[in-house]
Amino acid sequence: MTNEDVLKILREVRHPARQDRDIVDLGMVSSVRVSSEGVTVTLAFPKRRDPLAEYLIGATRAALIRGGVKDPKVETVVVEDAAPKKKGLDLDTEGLRYVRHIIGVASGKGGVGKSTVAVNLACALARLGHRVGLADADVYGPSVPLMTGTEGQQPLAEEVDGKEMMVPLEKYGVKWMSIGYFAERGQALIWRGPMACNALKQMILQVEWGPLDFLLVDMPPGTGDIHISLLQDIPVEGAILVTTPQEVALADVEKGAAMFSNKNINRPVFGLVENMAWFTPAEHPDEKYYIFGKDGGERMARQLGIELLGRIPLVQSIRESGDAGEPAALGTRPDAEAFLDLAARLAHKLG
Numbered sequence: 001m002t003n004e005d006v007l008k009i010l011r012e013v014r015h016p017a018r019q020d021r022d023i024v025d026l027g028m029v030s031s032v033r034v035s036s037e038g039v040t041v042t043l044a045f046p047k048r049r050d051p052l053a054e055y056l057i058g059a060t061r062a063a064l065i066r067g068g069v070k071d072p073k074v075e076t077v078v079v080e081d082a083a084p085k086k087k088g089l090d091l092d093t094e095g096l097r098y099v100r101h102i103i104g105v106a107s108g109k110g111g112v113g114k115s116t117v118a119v120n121l122a123c124a125l126a127r128l129g130h131r132v133g134l135a136d137a138d139v140y141g142p143s144v145p146l147m148t149g150t151e152g153q154q155p156l157a158e159e160v161d162g163k164e165m166m167v168p169l170e171k172y173g174v175k176w177m178s179i180g181y182f183a184e185r186g187q188a189l190i191w192r193g194p195m196a197c198n199a200l201k202q203m204i205l206q207v208e209w210g211p212l213d214f215l216l217v218d219m220p221p222g223t224g225d226i227h228i229s230l231l232q233d234i235p236v237e238g239a240i241l242v243t244t245p246q247e248v249a250l251a252d253v254e255k256g257a258a259m260f261s262n263k264n265i266n267r268p269v270f271g272l273v274e275n276m277a278w279f280t281p282a283e284h285p286d287e288k289y290y291i292f293g294k295d296g297g298e299r300m301a302r303q304l305g306i307e308l309l310g311r312i313p314l315v316q317s318i319r320e321s322g323d324a325g326e327p328a329a330l331g332t333r334p335d336a337e338a339f340l341d342l343a344a345r346l347a348h349k350l351g
């Protein structure tokens, strides 16, 4: 592999906020080193923070791996007037200064409907007249673009007080931000732990959210290091936990709750949401089948000493509307009511 080969690969990496020009063309590739030790690429960023820096580092690494480079190294420099200096992630919370409540939506394990609840809760809060934003913090499997029908759109970058900030997309009265808006469809980015973490912090911190009553953060599934790091740098006020009613889910909810009560984190859990609480078939809208057991959520909430904030039924239309990008909470069916109730309780709880 030669420098030319590497540059050819790097031309696939486009900067979404710069008319999609590639990073070579934009002069962002400061050096390429090919040696027996491997390939190292250094990207140059202007002194003014680039809100997509972490995304571009991930995208560069992913492109190199796709191009056949084994374990490529991507380094960064900040280009100042004269000497370049090592770049660190700037973690100020300016973009959040007009946000009243930042709430994490979490779960002990994946696939329980956390994103479905987060997206619908956001829409329901907006329907009740609140100003709402949602940050999709799942860098590995961002689902907000699909669930809101905003796939293929791209947030713009804007300069605010000399700093470059991303402007969230707006639809259904909610402001949305997701790393999914920057990744090409179907192309998973290849993240390493700390990089993923930085990328998603930028997706929350370097965003001009403007005045909001609620900013929901759809946390990645699980309770790993990424969560701890995220909670240390983002002023999340507290969390709601999503679960399904099975007995086996209790252990996972406990793990989720423990993450927030961890002495380094220490944020309250505002409540539990029992998703898929019962099944209602489309052709029998008045029937309730407790296929995962009845009152599991209530028992769990009691055992953990937290409030059960809402119960959401398992209905086909919730999945269909999610896939269609039109959240169920916007409709008039009973499942919309379930999300509106949840929203009202949460808003009441937080005053």
Ligand SMILES: Nc1ncnc2c1ncn2[C@@H]1O[C@H](COP(=O)(O)OP(=O)(O)OP(=O)(O)O)[C@@H](O)[C@H]1O
Pocket (backbone or CB within 6 Å): 107, 109, 110, 111, 112, 113, 114, 115, 116, 117, 138, 141, 143, 220, 221, 275, 276, 312, 313, 314, 315, 316, 317, 318, 319, 320, 322, 323
């Ligand atoms: N109450 C529900 N009724 C019907 N389908 C649902 C319901 N909740 C979630 N689903 C469906 O289940 C699937 C998983 O939901 P979702 O993506 O919200 O889970 P998640 O917890 O965010 O998953 P991940 O851990 O991968 O982030 C989706 O196809 C969604 O449409």
Ligand SMILES: [Mg+2]
Pocket (backbone or CB within 6 Å): 114, 115, 116, 138, 141, 143
């Ligand atoms: Mg999800």
